[in-house]
Amino acid sequence: MLNALADPMLPAPFRVLKVNRETGDTFTLTLAPAAGEPGFRFAPGQFNMLYVFGVGEIPISISGDPDQPETLVHTVRAVGAVSRAICGLKRGETLGVRGPFGVPWPVTKAPGWDVLVIAGGLGLAPVRPAVYHLLARRPQFGNLELIYGARTPEDLVFRQELMHWRGRFDFRVHVTVDTAKGDWRGNVGVVPNLISRARFDSEHTMALICGPGVMMRFTVQELLNRGVKMENIYVSLERNMKCGLGLCGHCQLGPVFVCKDGPVFSYDRVRDWFLLREV
Amino acid sequence: METLEPILAAHPFLQGLDSRHLKIIAECAAKVNFNAGEFLLREQEEAARFYLINSGQVSVEIFRARGGPITIATLVEGEALGWLWFEKPYHWHFDARAVHLTRVLALDVKALMQRCEQDHELGYALMKRYAHLLAVQFRVTILQLVDFYGK
Numbered sequence: 416m417l418n419a420l421a422d423p424m425l426p427a428p429f430r431v432l433k434v435n436r437e438t439g440d441t442f443t444l445t446l447a448p449a450a451g452e453p454g455f456r457f458a459p460g461q462f463n464m465l466y467v468f469g470v471g472e473i474p475i476s477i478s479g480d481p482d483q484p485e486t487l488v489h490t491v492r493a494v495g496a497v498s499r500a501i502c503g504l505k506r507g508e509t510l511g512v513r514g515p516f517g518v519p520w521p522v523t524k525a526p527g528w529d530v531l532v533i534a535g536g537l538g539l540a541p542v543r544p545a546v547y548h549l550l551a552r553r554p555q556f557g558n559l560e561l562i563y564g565a566r567t568p569e570d571l572v573f574r575q576e577l578m579h580w581r582g583r584f585d586f587r588v589h590v591t592v593d594t595a596k597g598d599w600r601g602n603v604g605v606v607p608n609l610i611s612r613a614r615f616d617s618e619h620t621m622a623l624i625c626g627p628g629v630m631m632r633f634t635v636q637e638l639l640n641r642g643v644k645m646e647n648i649y650v651s652l653e654r655n656m657k658c659g660l661g662l663c664g665h666c667q668l669g670p671v672f673v674c675k676d677g678p679v680f681s682y683d684r685v686r687d688w689f690l691l692r693e694v
Numbered sequence: 695m696e697t698l699e700p701i702l703a704a705h706p707f708l709q710g711l712d713s714r715h716l717k718i719i720a721e722c723a724a725k726v727n728f729n730a731g732e733f734l735l736r737e738q739e740e741a742a743r744f745y746l747i748n749s750g751q752v753s754v755e756i757f758r759a760r761g762g763p764i765t766i767a768t769l770v771e772g773e774a775l776g777w778l779w780f781e782k783p784y785h786w787h788f789d790a791r792a793v794h795l796t797r798v799l800a801l802d803v804k805a806l807m808q809r810c811e812q813d814h815e816l817g818y819a820l821m822k823r824y825a826h827l828l829a830v831q832f833r834v835t836i837l838q839l840v841d842f843y844g845k
Contacts, residue, residue: 536843566843593838595765600793602768603753605837608830612770630842633833 423660426466426511429487431504437490437572441537442502443478446487449509454484458519459544460651460679464659465489466511467500474656474674475501476541477515482551487512490540490572516659518679520545520623521649526555528647529615533562533634535606535626539572541651541678542625546580553585560587560613564606564630567592568599589613607633610641617642623679625651632689635682645683652678652685698723701799705746707774707823715816722805728752728792734775741784743800744776750796755789763789767834774827779803 428449435443448455457463457477466472473495479488493502504510522545530549534542549559561580565571571590581588589609591602602609606626620643624631631650638648654666654673661675669688671677682689698720702708708716726745728734734745734752745752749771755763766788769775775790775798784803810817 564842566841570843591768593841593843596761597755597763597765599765602751602770603765604767605834605842607837608834627842629837629840633837 423513423516424658426464426472426513428509429512431506431508431510432486434502434504434506437574438570440494440502441490441492441572443488443490443572444501444504445479446489446510446512447485455487455512455515456484457481457487457515457544459522459548460520460541461515461517462541462656462659462678463487463489463512463514463516464656465491465497465501466513467497467504468509468511470500471497472511472513472657473497473501474516474659476651476678478540478543480547481544482547490537490543492537513659516656516674518675518677520651520679521621521681522548525549525621526552527557527619529557529620530559531562531610531613531615531620531622531638531643532560533606533610533622533624533626535564535630536566536570537572538624538626538630538651539563542623543573543576545623550580550583550586557619558587558615559585560589560615562589562591562606562609562613564591564593564609564626566594568595568601587614605633606630607637610634610637615641615643618644620647622648623651624649635689645686646681648682649679650682650685650689652680652689654678698725698799701725701748702746705748705799706772707746707827711819715813715819718809718813718816719801719806722802722809723799724802726798726800728796728798730792730794732792734790734792734796734798735786736789737786739786741776741779741786742803744779744803744806745774746799746801747771747773747775748797748799750798751793752790752796753793755791757789763791766838768793776803780807780824 429446430449433445462474462476464472465475475489478490491501493499591604652673656674657663657665659674661672666673699716752769753765754767757763
């Protein structure tokens with residue numbers, strides 16, 4: 416089983432088993448170790464450095480099920496040279512993987528708590544492993560809710576899975592979009608506004624948030640207004656990560672390195688830096 | 695005869711209002727149902743009623759000559775529809791349509807405004823709630839304009 420690699424700077428070759436188109440520019444790749452190792456163990460919220468040979472390397476969160484380590488799943492939006500190259504990979508082709516890196520979502524501390532999972536845009540990918548983990552152990556938690564927003568209905572990722580989750584009787588799923596044409600029968604509005612519709616005991620609620628910075632900022636504010644404690648609000652930060660090991664300093668945010676000390680942080684730990692401009 | 699005061703008192707918009715004021719508002723209120731696709735209000739129509747949603751879902755829409763309606767907000771149980779009924783010229787600026795069967799309390803705007811003029815305490819209590827509603831709506835609109843998910 417591949418885990419922390421012997422040399423964390425050396426990519427291991429992985430073969431593409433499957434490519435699913437999520438939206439116009441977002442793809443989910445299912446990978447397996449090319450050398451035939453049995454799988455890849457990781458914790459929800461961790462990321463890998465994905466290397467397209469001859470193009471470059473970028474950090475991408477793992478979006479698969481941590482209880483199914485036989486395959487490695489990443490969801491990537493084609494926005495730059497490397498991500499476009501990753502999205503252009505075909506079944507059978509190979510890419511390099513270094514990882515897993517980073518501090519995961521604190522799901523092991525969640526038993527006995529209400530858990531709110533809040534995601535915007537492609538931010539659903541890094542929290543999806545946490546959702547898998549929570550649902551696989553559903554009786555251990557109190558109220559469990561997902562709030563997910565995207566720009567339009569066409570930008571929603573993991574649509575089939577969202578519908579499947581919605582069909583469960585023990586998991587409330589709120590989906591919203593910023594704007595929609597007439598045939599959309601779901602909610603229109605912004606993610607922070609949906610927090611008022613969620614049911615939770617603020618004293619015993621853990622919130623896991625991943626999405627664009629502005630969304631996270633206003634979402635955190637709403638949660639604080641509802642009485643959720645800062646130390647129980649977790650955010651996943653995105654920074655320009657290069658080495659993944661806290662050596663190069665590219666992802667430094669004040670006193671922390673996002674790749675090594677994060678990407679998941681409790682809000683009270685990063686609050687001062689989170690709100691600081693031009694950092 | 696059924697009184698609407700308990701239903702009004704349970705609605706988040708009117709929560710905390712004293713019984714005297716609830717009684718006055720109840721005199722201006724009626725229970726109304728809208729089937730899926732029915733309009734609660736339409737752009738340019740007179741703003742005659744203000745709605746407190748008890749169940750169901752309402753889409754607030756702007757109609758585009760090319761491309762049809764575009765939904766800009768969705769309102770559900772516990773929310774209020776008709777943000778600007780107290781502003782001249784008392785016309786709606788958008789459409790609102792029931793997504794599925796929706797039950798509301800419809801408040802007669804003219805009657806309610808008269809009562810507020812007669813009882814400024816009631817007027818102030820309602821205006822405070824409106825100020826909050828508008829502040830929330832203003833914030834939501836700004837966040838939608840920001841385009842969180844811009845690439």
